[in-house]
Amino acid sequence: xxxxxxxxxxxxxxxxxxxxxxxxxxxxxxxxxxxxxxxxxxxxxxxxxxxxxxxxxxxxxxxxxxxxxxxxxxxxxxxxxxxxxxxxxxxxxxxxxxxxxxxxxxxxxxxxxxxxxxxxxxxxxxxxxxxxxxxxxxxxxxxxxxxxxxxxxxxxxxxxxxxxxxxxxxxxxxxxxxxxxxxxxxxxxxxxxxxxxxxxxxxxxxx
Amino acid sequence: xxxxxxxxxxxxxxxxxxxxxxxxxxxxxxxxxxxxxxxxxxxxxxxxxxxxxxxxxxxxxxxxxxxxxxxxxxxxxxxxxxxxxxxxxxxxxxxxxxxxxxxxxxxxxxxxxxxxxxxxxxxxxxxxxxxxxxxxxxxxxxxxxxxxxxxxxxxxxxxxxxxxxxxxxxxx
Amino acid sequence: xxxxxxxxxxxxxxxxxxxxxxxxxxxxxxxxxxxxxxxxxxxxxxxxxxxxxxxxxxxxxxxxxxxxxxxxxxxxxxxxxxxxxxxxxxxxxxxxxxxxxxxxxxxxxxxxxxxxxxxxxxxxxxxxxxxxxxxxxxxxxxxxxxxxxxxxxxxxxxxxxxxxxxxxxxxxxxxxxxxxxxxxxxxxxxxxxxxxxxxx
Numbered sequence: 093x094x095x096x097x098x099x100x101x102x103x104x105x106x107x108x109x110x111x112x113x114x115x116x117x118x119x120x121x122x123x124x125x126x127x128x129x130x131x132x133x134x135x136x137x138x139x140x141x142x143x144x145x146x147x148x149x150x151x152x153x154x155x156x157x158x159x160x161x162x163x164x165x166x167x168x169x170x171x172x173x174x175x176x177x178x179x180x181x182x183x184x185x186x187x188x189x190x191x192x193x194x195x196x197x198x199x200x201x202x203x204x205x206x207x208x209x210x211x212x213x214x215x216x217x218x219x220x221x222x223x224x225x226x227x228x229x230x231x232x233x234x235x236x237x238x239x240x241x242x243x244x245x246x247x248x249x250x251x252x253x254x255x256x257x258x259x260x261x262x263x264x265x266x267x268x269x270x271x272x273x274x275x276x277x278x279x280x281x282x283x284x285x286x287x288x289x290x291x292x293x294x295x296x297x298x299x
Numbered sequence: 300x301x302x303x304x305x306x307x308x309x310x311x312x313x314x315x316x317x318x319x320x321x322x323x324x325x326x327x328x329x330x331x332x333x334x335x336x337x338x339x340x341x342x343x344x345x346x347x348x349x350x351x352x353x354x355x356x357x358x359x360x361x362x363x364x365x366x367x368x369x370x371x372x373x374x375x376x377x378x379x380x381x382x383x384x385x386x387x388x389x390x391x392x393x394x395x396x397x398x399x400x401x402x403x404x405x406x407x408x409x410x411x412x413x414x415x416x417x418x419x420x421x422x423x424x425x426x427x428x429x430x431x432x433x434x435x436x437x438x439x440x441x442x443x444x445x446x447x448x449x450x451x452x453x454x455x456x457x458x459x460x461x462x463x464x465x466x467x468x469x470x471x
Numbered sequence: 472x473x474x475x476x477x478x479x480x481x482x483x484x485x486x487x488x489x490x491x492x493x494x495x496x497x498x499x500x501x502x503x504x505x506x507x508x509x510x511x512x513x514x515x516x517x518x519x520x521x522x523x524x525x526x527x528x529x530x531x532x533x534x535x536x537x538x539x540x541x542x543x544x545x546x547x548x549x550x551x552x553x554x555x556x557x558x559x560x561x562x563x564x565x566x567x568x569x570x571x572x573x574x575x576x577x578x579x580x581x582x583x584x585x586x587x588x589x590x591x592x593x594x595x596x597x598x599x600x601x602x603x604x605x606x607x608x609x610x611x612x613x614x615x616x617x618x619x620x621x622x623x624x625x626x627x628x629x630x631x632x633x634x635x636x637x638x639x640x641x642x643x644x645x646x647x648x649x650x651x652x653x654x655x656x657x658x659x660x661x662x663x664x665x666x667x668x669x670x671x
Contacts, residue, residue, distance in 0.1 A: 100310035108646035115639020313529020328474030333581035381494020418576015423604020429565020442534030454566020
């Protein structure tokens with residue numbers, strides 16, 4: 093009797109150790125970021141897209157742009173950039189959205205109210221190995237300041253600043269600027285279907 | 300007294316019950332339970348007798364809204380029917396299928412039955428309030444690492460140990 | 472990928488049939504372990520028979536390990552299965568009431584049904600009592616119990632998370648504690664039964 097008891101209890105212990113080991117090994121991707129990797133990632137300077145750049149792309153109807161709004165659903169519905177999809181930050185690693193973010197072809201731009209949430213999202217996805225992700229520098233707050241309600245440069249400003257300002261004024265008109273918290277005037281449906289787009293040889297298959 | 304030889308090894312029985320619990324989750328997404336089935340019996344009885352009352356009363360409403368489906372047709376009830384069958388089969392094989400009254404040596408059969416009734420009533424109330432009984436809430440709860448299962452465990456067994464002394468005459 | 476019924480892989484009829492079959496297994500094992508014997512059940516509180524403790528923990532640990540591993544290897548989606556919501560106040564109080572019920576009545580609902588169908592008259596009375604108790608509770612629900620039952624709401628709380636440790640670590644700790652307990656109670660049981668034969 094005693095021998096079997098030991099066997100059964102032993103089985104339970106083995107099972108428990110197995111779960112523990114499996115559980116610890118599981119923690120890799122998000123939790124255990126190697127410090128050296130982190131420094132490299134953070135040092136990358138090409139992770140930003142300025143508001144000007146974004147405005148330019150939107151105005152030229154750039155088809156390779158995929159905007160991801162990281163805020164909550166209510167905020168998204170109140171105001172969002174045209175063509176943006178809403179994926180709240182906490183869902184960013186949800187496998188359901190993986191194909192929208194892990195893209196070979198499109199340029200994915202994260203935005204939120206400031207750079208804060210988008211920087212976090214960018215870090216996460218970079219750690220997971222996704223490419224082609226960018227942060228809207230300054231977020232929506234900066235978008236409002238620069239594009240929707242651009243400020244006139246001082247008289248002593250440089251020529252390029254004035255040129256930039258003209259561009260911004262035009263952009264402001266295009267995007268219906270003036271009241272930043274108003275509804276997005278141009279509301280197009282999101283252009284990106286949640287399907288993984290692969291680079292295919294020209295002429296291969298029709299969609 | 301060698302009767303214990305006919306009982307299955309406790310650890311083995313426990314492990315096998317665990318396996319069946321896993322199966323229950325894998326196939327049906329449900330935990331094993333018992334008090335829920337008794338509740339279904341009560342709900343069905345009241346519903347059949349007076350549906351109008353059942354629809355309004357808070358205790359019953361959730362289960363009786365669907366007029367097509369009787370509340371007795373629940374997974375838990377089918378499981379309990381299986382439990383009944385399984386218990387009979389096991390008892391038959393082991394020769395334990397007979398009428399008797401289990402009781403401690405120091406009380407009469409009559410007392411035992413009265414206490415059984417009282418104990419049953421207490422358990423009926425307690426399991427409804429506690430949202431489950433030992434099998435459903437505690438065992439299945441612990442299996443999925445739910446806090447409620449462990450609270451139940453401490454309340455029932457911890458509480459039991461504290462008051463056991465006062466009821467020792469029933470058993471020892 | 473489980474759970475099969477909630478994810479639509481199997482139909483309702485088959486699900487009920489499977490419930491029945493699983494019940495057979497459960498009932499068989501409860502009886503085989505001796506849970507129809509009320510004195511064996513009460514033994515856990517007096518030290519002469521720890522069958523309840525052994526079976527209970529062995530079952531819970533097996534299920535916890537099994538479900539965790541199956542979830543990890545993608546065989547089951549644990550989020551689609553039944554997960555009780557934690558209401559700590561009524562569970563605590565209900566548990567205490569059940570403790571009284573256990574010590575006075577000598578059964579719990581599952582074991583009482585097993586015992587009742589195998590001829591134990593005390594169990595049949597227990598089941599009757601339980602049904603009376605539920606009736607009583609039901610008809611006084613709104614006035615006496617409803618608020619209490621909904622108090623202490625904590626939602627779906629995972630104990631490992633609540634304690635701030637990982638699931639795997641919790642399972643390991645629980646198993647180690649259980650193993651030590653098994654060893655301890657085996658010795659206690661031997662000591663107690665050596666003094667007096669309980670004729671179980």
